[in-house]
Amino acid sequence: MGWVADEVVELTSELIRLDTTNDADTVAAGRERVAAEYVAAKLAEVGYTPTYVESGAPGKGNVVVRLEGADPGRGALLVHGHLDVVPADAAEWAVHPFSGEVRDGFVWGRGALDMKGAVAMALACARRFKRDGVVPPRDLIFAFVADEEAGGFAGARWLVDNRPDLFEGATESIGEVGGFSFTVADRARAYLVQTAEKGAMWLRIKVTGTAGHGSMVHDDNPIATLAAAVARLQRHRFPVVLTDPVRDFLAGVAEITGVPFDPDDPDAAVARLGNLSRMIGAALRDTANVTVFEAGYKANVVPSVARATVDGRMLPGREAAFEAELASVLGPAVEREWDSLPPVATTFDGHLVDAMAAAIATEDPGAHVLPYMLSAGTDAKSFSRMGIRHFGFMPLRLPAGLDFTALFHGVDERVPVDGLEFGVRVLDRFLRIC
Template identity: 50%
Template sequence: MTSVSSRQSADPAPYAPDAEVVRLTSELIRIDTSNYGPEPGPGERTAAERVAELLDEVGIESRLYESEPRRTSLVASWAPDGVDASAPPLLIHAHLDVVPANAADWQLDPFAGEISDGCVWGRGAVDMKDFDAMLLSVVRARARAGVAPRRPIRMIFTADEEAGGLLGSQWLVDHHPEHLEDCPEAIGEVGGFSLTVKDDLRLYLVQTAEKGMNWLKLIADGTAGHGSMRNFDNAVTELSGAVTRIGEYKWPDRITASQRAFLDAVSEALQVDLDPDTVEQTLQRLGSISRMVGATMSNTANPTMLQAGYKHNVIPGQATAAIDGRTVPGGEEEFFATIKELIGEKVRYENVVNLQAVETEFAGALVEAMQTSLVAEDPQARAVPYLMSGGTDAKAWARLGVSCFGFAPLKLPPDLDFVGMFHGIDERVPTESLEFGARVLDRFLAIA
């Protein structure tokens, strides 16, 4: 397909922005970049070196940075002849790491990158080696054809996003902010995918906000002793009570601007009035996306790990638990006050990860470019904002004032459980969706 920019050129240079996207997605999946958090893993070095090679082949130089051995991020700037040099760079970011996968649970090898039933299968197919490949396919096609984007592009492929970005995006902000300080806007993952609500309408969810991430370690201290004795200062008992209270707590709804805009769009599309008390039941008509939407109606806190003791007949002197807390924009103060009340006086907490919620206004030229590029490929498209329950590298970039949007466009089959693919088994992405996304991204770069 010929892109918007090549049709506008006085001397068109035809090229296919989607030509390599399927192959590159498969290739990147085959590079195991599993992120085990504090445990050692293969690291992102091999993937970063391969991305550097792919960019170098079309004359784009890049720099590799390592926060720790093999925890590698890549930065590249692309401003070929023909760009508007007076415009600030657009940051396009993607991460190279993936969460681990147990091959025994999968239909196909999660690190084989196989193509089957019209999909590319494997860990990272949707989170997020698909967008890595889209970006590379588009940029390589344009560079070879000599077709410049409208404005300079700053590409960052990060390490460690799946563990909060401390060794990737957060490290880059702390040690190399010069690569971001001239970028007022950014696009990245978990946005731009379609949600079919009617035969003649697909909502494309653009992430304009994401919840804060507050990972806590609960600690209960007690008196150690023999398991056969009475013990009224038992750390396990105190911790269990705190964990139960947190797990059973019903957080009050807190509707943000991004959430309200999304709910209004859904209300209009479904032609129903959304009652705040029954909104989650109504949203179930949208399929699996309702799980993500439900998680963004309020703060959340889920116990995820417990640790105590070392022998059956020994009462331990300490017990610990992990809590995955997520806060809506503006909800952090309420979150910590509530946690303190729930855990009681005999349990304390430590912050393991504390990343602020972010929110960007769904307006401006960049948003208009998203809508225009989507409609050019899908006449039934309508871009709408939404609040994401998880987190991305946008949290780091926002520290430097970058306005971040999730825009990795995919036109998806209505029956595909896309949300369930994130960190799930049998992760896969349709090849047609990848090619669609590359074409939309190409149009976007021509006008953004």
């Protein structure tokens, strides 16, 4: 597997150097086209005939290819990854975020983890299979898509609604975020497979009041009213709900470590997870964080309106309760409108799960494979509309001390070179037995 492992680092670096920042500007053209054209060229080079589609907006480039498998009667496996990345301020980074620099055993840059490294792994496997004439056990559909960082409305969601033919026959899928390692205790590694993810609600809230001179007495100041509502939301804690994937994950960690897990006190178990506690802890309850606050235009004017944006994430089955709780906390003076995407969940069983465990065990004997729930969201929300069962599985072996979760959308995002090489070897093995 030397060829596929050698190529993945180069592909990751080259993809990072292509600035595909998605700032969620619905007016400007998308930036994904340059990466989509790069991927299409790499696929065509080994004999594929890629389908290039711009979805929903100019520049929102997507590339899809299908590799026929040995059993056309089996449902196809969709392997998907997104080409866009969140913004990065170069002044905050140790290296330029779009340099793709390889240094100190890492590939650095925006998207190294989220998710151009994983895209590179999928691309390397697709290229190798075609070049070597590998026939997988079932059809493989490789999809490299746009706009995931803005909810996928002009990416996977658009493709599902307008080009379902590209995914015909797909019954299962793999993508972000899962397959990464977590060193539990005494160097024992667990690999986390995502079987569920929280729903998302991007809430736009507004308070209107009476505009006037800043020197007067104002009992109807919309900034003060909205600030008070935001402060209530910040203090509020949604109830703990122990879902099956979180329960199974915490029970699995308890079995590995020998430290009992008390289902009546999951917060205590999460607190023992070190850097991973932020991600797993956020899967214990709904969350709602204010991310934008906008009001005012002059020092001596009380404005007539104040606005804010809230990033809300809710557990499966909590959609209606979450909406009602938000309304209660914010209060009747706060107007609300939103876009939302539903939670997604499946069970941790079946041939695909067995194939994941077998592929990891070949490269890392003695490793444990556990399910978990992602606190964020992925394009699985869009593909699930077609009845496609999703698993977060893009394998990656991580150093024990690396704060993996802090690097997602963070400064100095980077991925270990040996982790990428490990991951592409596992993915290659997995796709041969899936």
